[in-house]
Amino acid sequence: MAEAPDRQRRARIVQVLQDAFADLMAADPVAFRHKFRKMAAEPFAFYRGSACLFYADMADEPDEWSDDRTSRVWIQGDLHAENFGTYMDDSGTLVFDVNDFDEAYLGCFTWDVRRFAASLALMGWTKALSDDTIIDLVRTYTDAYVSQVRTFADKPGDEMFSLHLDSTEGVLHDVLLRARLSTRVELLDRLTAVQDFDRRFRIGPGTRELDDDERAKVEQAFDRYLDTIPTGKRAGSSITYRVKDVVGRSGFGIGSAGLPAYNVLVEGRTQALENDVVLSMKQANVAAPSRIVDDERIRGYFRHHGHRTAVSQRALQAHADPWLGHTDLDGTGFVVAELSPYTSDLDWSELTEPADMLPVLTYLGRATAKMHCVSDEDSEQTLVEFQSEEAIASAIGDRADDFTESVIEFAMRYAEQTRKDHHSFVDAFRGGEIRGVQATAD
Numbered sequence: 001m002a003e004a005p006d007r008q009r010r011a012r013i014v015q016v017l018q019d020a021f022a023d024l025m026a027a028d029p030v031a032f033r034h035k036f037r038k039m040a041a042e043p044f045a046f047y048r049g050s051a052c053l054f055y056a057d058m059a060d061e062p063d064e065w066s067d068d069r070t071s072r073v074w075i076q077g078d079l080h081a082e083n084f085g086t087y088m089d090d091s092g093t094l095v096f097d098v099n100d101f102d103e104a105y106l107g108c109f110t111w112d113v114r115r116f117a118a119s120l121a122l123m124g125w126t127k128a129l130s131d132d133t134i135i136d137l138v139r140t141y142t143d144a145y146v147s148q149v150r151t152f153a154d155k156p157g158d159e160m161f162s163l164h165l166d167s168t169e170g171v172l173h174d175v176l177l178r179a180r181l182s183t184r185v186e187l188l189d190r191l192t193a194v195q196d197f198d199r200r201f202r203i204g205p206g207t208r209e210l211d212d213d214e215r216a217k218v219e220q221a222f223d224r225y226l227d228t229i230p231t232g233k234r235a236g237s238s239i240t241y242r243v244k245d246v247v248g249r250s251g252f253g254i255g256s257a258g259l260p261a262y263n264v265l266v267e268g269r270t271q272a273l274e275n276d277v278v279l280s281m282k283q284a285n286v287a288a289p290s291r292i293v294d295d296e297r298i299r300g301y302f303r304h305h306g307h308r309t310a311v312s313q314r315a316l317q318a319h320a321d322p323w324l325g326h327t328d329l330d331g332t333g334f335v336v337a338e339l340s341p342y343t344s345d346l347d348w349s350e351l352t353e354p355a356d357m358l359p360v361l362t363y364l365g366r367a368t369a370k371m372h373c374v375s376d377e378d379s380e381q382t383l384v385e386f387q388s389e390e391a392i393a394s395a396i397g398d399r400a401d402d403f404t405e406s407v408i409e410f411a412m413r414y415a416e417q418t419r420k421d422h423h424s425f426v427d428a429f430r431g432g433e434i435r436g437v438q439a440t441a442d
Contacts, residue, residue: 010424013053014433017425020052020291024259025436031250032437036429043422044122051078051103051115051288053421057414058111059292065403066108069391072298073372073384074315077103077289079112080119084364085345086179089162089319090233094179094342096163096172096363097317098371102335104312105287106298106383109372109392110407113145114414116368117407120361121415123348131412133354138411140358142404144365146396152373152389161370162318163363171356172346172363179344185274187341192245192265192276199276201247201265208248210262217329218246218262218281225281225327225336228310233322235269242267244276259283260329263339278339279323283332284309301383304333315381318374 018025025032039049047054076083076098085099117138124134152161165176192199203209210218226241235241245265261282268275284305290298302308306326314320323338351357373389375381396403428434 006420006424009421010428010433012056013050013421013425014428016053016056017050018435020286020288022436024285029437036434036437040422040426040429042126043419044119044126046422046425047119047122047418048078048080048082050421050425052291054115054118055111055288055292058108058114061410063108063110065110065395065406067391067395069386069388070110070395071108072106072295073109073388073391074312074375074381075105075107075109075112075289076101076316076371077105077107077112077287079116079368081116081123081348081364082119082345084367085343086176087321088340088342089317090322091319093162093164093319094176095319096168096176096346097367099343099345101309101313101316102285103288104309104316105289105293106295107289107293109388111289112368112372113142113407114410116364117141117411118414118418121411122418125415125419127352129354135408135412137354137357137361138408139404141361141365141368142407143400144362145369146400146403148366148369149373149389149392149396152369153387153393161366161374163367168363169359171351171360175344175346179342182341182344184276184341187278187339188274188276191263191278191339194273198244199265199273200245201263203247206250207263208250210246210248214248215246218264219243221281221327221329221334222246222264222336225325225334228307228325228327228336229323230314233324235322240267240269249280249282259285264336277323279336280339281327281329281334281336283329284326284335287312298383304328306333306335308333309335311381315375315384316371318370 021032035049039046078100079098083098083100084096086094086096087099089095120138120141121134124137129137148161163172165173165180168176188199191202193202194200201207222243243264243266247263249261249263259282261280264279264281266277266279268277286305287308302311304326306328310324310326313324321337321340323336325336327334327336346360351360369389372392373387
């Protein structure tokens with residue numbers, strides 16, 4: 001009896017992936033074959049690489065917590081358990097927070113909460129945790145989210161909240177300490193070499209030299225990028241921003257397969273070689289939530305997806321990367337940001353016991369709330385003209401328990417669906433059903 005629905009779901013998975021990635025698959029089928037092999041490895045990897053399927057499903061998913069305001073707040077767009085880590089904010093503080101904004105857009109706040117909760121249920125299943133334990137984990141995360149949103153709504157000054165060395169304990173504190181041990185010189189020595197008394201990029205796996213024409217186009221795009229750095233974040237030194245070298249880059253993770261990118265080496269705040277800065281200039285992708293948000297005011301606000309990514313990140317981070325900006329190359333939007341030495345991801349493989357995971361999830365719930373409720377002081381966005389924390393707190397009202405239970409129900413149901421979808425995807429990929437990329441190289 002279930003065979004026909006299973007075939008229909010498999011066909012839907014194939015169609016959604018083809019609709020989302022057709023252009024990129026045509027441009028670089030090898031990169032997508034690599035992406036799909038990674039997604040085939042296990043359900044969580046499939047979930048990470050198929051945000052487009054999640055949002056296709058969200059278009060049909062009832063949501064009693066969505067209203068005129070809560071359906072149009074800034075969201076990260078691909079919130080899952082592995083999209084949190086450390087970064088150095090523009091005040092020089094090491095912060096633990098969401099660290100990936102490629103899919104950021106405007107949508108319903110529940111999409112972020114649900115997507116994270118389902119990823120947590122998937123991860124719990126891979127760790128052989130019982131359903132009751134997974135439910136406790138999701139409840140801890142969701143309760144922490146609601147509590148922090150209410151705190152933001154009740155108390156002004158929410159931009160002061162952050163997870164840093166002085167406000168964390170346990171696993172997250174250790175992640176921050178490890179990031180603190182990193183140095184810019186180590187990063188520079190790994191990516192560059194000193195030649196003729198100056199730094200140049202090393203050429204090796206994942207990098208390529210540019211011919212004169214391509215390099216000239218990238219440098220012109222870099223000049224246009226400089227105009228997109230907010231005045232409050234611009235460096236005062238006339239030395240800063242001088243381009244020293246440029247290389248092409250490849251070898252991305254699951255989410256950025258097939259996207260052209262460059263590394264740009266620039267002079268730092270002084271002429272000392274240890275102050276050089278490496279910037280990433282990466283073609284921005286189409287945000288997965290944008291595929292189901294039918295709002296021309298939002299769509300027309302962004303010049304291109306590079307602009308959308310940079311604006312969204314500033315709307316979602318209290319102290320965004322001072323190098324963050326955007327540009328265009330051959331009419332396509334690119335996002336520019338620093339390749340920071342101070343990034344360190346949360347290693348979930350070391351978190352195997354629920355007692356160790358619960359405190360971490362309290363922090364992550366609070367971090368998600370901060371993202372929805374706190375913007376950078378240089379954020380230029382005018383799309384959200386109300387206080388997100390007040391809107392979300394009002395939508396939940398005195399039904400916090402009901403909200404948490406709804407998230408738990410979705411997480412468990414969607415995690416089970418994802419495990420089935422992963423199996424269907426593997427069979428479809430192996431069977432050559434995804435047009436534009438074959439499972440085996442010709």
